[in-house]
Amino acid sequence: AQTVTQSQPEMSVQEAETVTLSCTYDTSESDYYLFWYKQPPSRQMILVIRQEAYKQQNATENRFSVNFQKAAKSFSLKISDSQLGDAAMYFCAYRSYNTDKLIFGTGTRLQVFP
């Protein structure tokens, strides 16, 4: 079975600085999707970024980018120019091509200090 591990329960960053959140996963599959979701205090789950495993190019969405290392089964999220509104729980998630289930990590709480 696939698993997703987020080893950093909490992270903090100063406004305008850059922070990287770690995620590793375990799978025997070669084709899959990876996601980062943001959950602010409002508890709404918001899709931040998505990566298809067959794509070598790392996905980027404005200030958010990923470092996808397929061989190492690593999928980290980099937030550049951090803003106060980035403070939230961040969840890494995995979805295989064969099933439709989204498997989540335990999350990383990000604090942003002015």
Added chain:
Amino acid sequence: DAGVIQSPRHEVTEMGQEVTLRCKPISGHDYLFWYRQTMMRGLELLIYFNNNVPIDDSGMPEDRFSAKMPNASFSTLKIQPSEPRDSAVYFCASSFAGYGYTFGSGTRLTVV
């Protein structure tokens, strides 16, 4: 598009009572998922449907939990009888072809 709509937003009930959570997926989406979020267990998939048919209910904790999707625009998750350990935030999510997931705002359930 109004997104995935869940009701109620909050529910407080007494142990032993029946609880029904509701979800309206995004029009045109063919997948619907029910997740539960707790501090101890994180986000767990309970059950999901494809074209209104339950595909995988292996995450449903026990027989007290049941879910239905009578049509493409409505789903319910029922707990009967409810217990304090069922207290959690329950999310509904929908997607098209299992690709992009959109979550509702969740229902915070408290069983006292």
